[in-house]
Amino acid sequence: MNLLNKISIWFIAIVLLVTPLSMYISYTNIKKRLDNVEIERLRSVNNYVAAQLKRGETPEKTSQGLPISIKPYAGSGIIPTNPEIIHTCLDNNGVSKNECKIQINSFVTAANKTYKISSYSYITSTEQIMKGMLSALILKVLLITAIVFITARILSRYILKPFHHAIDNIHQFNIQKREPLQLLPTSTNEFKKLNEFLRLMTDKAIEDYTSVKEFSENASHEVQTPLAIIQSKIELLAETEINGKQAALLTDIQNSIDKLSRINRSLILLTKLNNHEFLTEEKLKFCKVEKEVIQAYSDHLALKNITLNRHCEKDVFVKIHPALAEILLNNLLSNAIRHNLKNGKIEIKLTSKFFQISNTGLPPDIPTQELFKRFKKSNQSTESIGLGLSIVQQICDVNTFPVHYDFADGWHSITVYFDNRKSQFFRSTSTQPNPVAEIGAIQPTFNFAE
Template sequence: MKLLNKITLWFIGIVFLVTPITMIISRNNIKKHLDQAEIARMTAVNDRVAQQLLAGEKPDRYTHGRPIEITAISGPLPAEKISVKKDNYVAEDLGEKECRITVDSWYQVGTQAYKISSYNYVIKSEEIFRGMLSTVVWKMLLMIFAVSVTARLLSGKIFSPLRRTMKAIHRFDLKQKDKLQLPETSTTEFKELNVFLRKMTDKAMEDYAAVKEFSENASHELQTPLAVIRSKIELLSETNIDSIQAALIGDMQNAIEKLSHINRSLILLTKLENQEFKVSESLKFCRVVKDVIATYEDWITMREIKLSSNLDKNIPLNIHPALAEMLISNLLSNAIRHNRDGGQIKMELTHHHLSISNTGIPPQIPTCELFQRFKKSNQSNDSIGLGLAIVKQICEVNGYDVEYNYTDGWHNIEVYFFKRAVISGDAMSASTAVAV
């Protein structure tokens, strides 16, 4: 949900919460003040009648037609000379509940004591509430409409710098040397955000440049001594050596080749993480699969492995050609290396996924660890533990899903070309695999 919509909902929620409370408070205050005003009026009327009695005048003219009752009483006056009584009852002629306030006042006029009573009907709380309800409903509707419209009008001005900042961040690319350009704003919070983003992106560009330079230098510098060591070992192998020395030289050559492979794989992973493989156009993935299979035919024949494939035609994918070849090559070489002599490999390619299955021994560690760097199931010398890490990184760069599981003697890797909404957590936790 957008920030503006959240703020609008908060305001509307506050209106719905506060309005009923204020309506009840207002009703009680209005009722209280109306009652007090009526009591004060009737008290003044009683005082007026008492003054006429004290002056010896007959109050007939004043009390005529008014709800005033004068009663002569015997005995002393009560301590409270004014008494207020409120009665609620149902009027028989109208069939409605009414509220009557009666004010009784006691006066001493000469030797005679009098009780003067006045009463009047006042507005009930329910009537006030009903009168306020329609007004409050219209008030709430107008407030909601005003908040919604005003919020959207103001957002065009207030949140405009934030939207431009977000667009600038989306366009920002670490591989470009241009610094992040952010719009000017007068809002303090947006100014602080822009300052932080500039510092963060400048630091990221510096770190990216340093890491890239280091990886390129390391790759270049390591290749030279490796080539020298390889050539020296080849010269040494041509001299007069015994069988033990030959075995040692062979182990050294294998170690150097493995080190060179690790170096190339780490450089590749760095380039993948930095997204240095740009896609300009789609390629026919089925053709790349066939080319890789042809490359590994001799190895498959030497291991006496039976390969069966079911490849759909005309499958265009937006992926860099080098990454497509690396992805298929790592998966197929993994299926050959960890297969048994005389085993089987099954390949299936559709518009939605690529599946490679091979026979082999059960894995020893779970899948979630095998996709990490240098994680291997059997710790074999011919595996460096980076093949699946590269496969995983290629899939992430291109927005693919990858799964690896072992069922009934078969290792199975599936690459889904489209992100699926739901992936079974139980299947992922139970699946296990073998890494290159």
């Protein structure tokens, strides 16, 4: 629920809470005033008639438009000094239920005789007053509700326009363009503070992004240059006369240089992924890229005599940058080969909803989900630099693809879900692949089920 609706509902709730209370107070005051006014009027009529009796005049049967009854007092004992007030709302003698009768009985002594003077009148009953006020209340609440919702939306176009403009600009803000955030001027103090904070925040983000990007690019260039020089020197040294011990040392140095170069390239790629430099709105034919990557690794599969089975749907399109798709599949397949057993197996499944690669291998010595962290790796391979699955995780995060790692019955399985909303369903229903029979002695077997 947006802010405008919350404020409107809150205001209407206050009206609904206060209005019945104010209506009850108004009803009580109105009823009391009506009764008191009529009682005072009847008293004055009785007093007027009593004065006529004391002067020996014959009073009229009616006075001030009200019926008057004058009878000799038949009671015994002390004559009441205060008038009697009788208030009845009974449906008798043809009196309507919509009216209540107020009767005032006064007692006066004139010419040694005591008289009872009675006058009465009809006023609107309590129920009728309440019904009238309830009708007015319902109309008032409906009118207030309609006016609040209509005027709130009209005013929001002007009062909340800077806020909505700021939200839209934040959604469209792209740090890679390095353009400052453009916001509408406003006279509202709160929106002024918000705009100032957003400008400072985005300007600082652009500045930090520029610094990090320049640093990573400079660091990459500066690191690769001495690595290339060292490698060329090692190659020149290897061409000279060296003994076996020196050759082993040069091999170790070369392996370390290669590893350092891979780490540098991987860290640069992670930085670019964090900076969202691979955004795309087009869908890629994922099954085609996956087939090309497998063909590129055919020699690696043959070296370890790994049997590969592939079960893929036709025309699988996924919204992902082509470079990221190739890096993702390269990392997953090279990981499955590197951590596989001699004469092991790899099973690949591809549908429009998920991609799964499974391989045989030794059990991991740490929880499988921790292997997605940077420089985390199991102990079965010392060749890994510990960044392959971290890159996989980052690519999936950039494209909002949930990724899950399972190990069961000697099989490592990594599943990438293309539909974030259905990942839980597929995760709960997916099962580990059954070991497949080896086909071929040296060359890997490709089962293209398209």
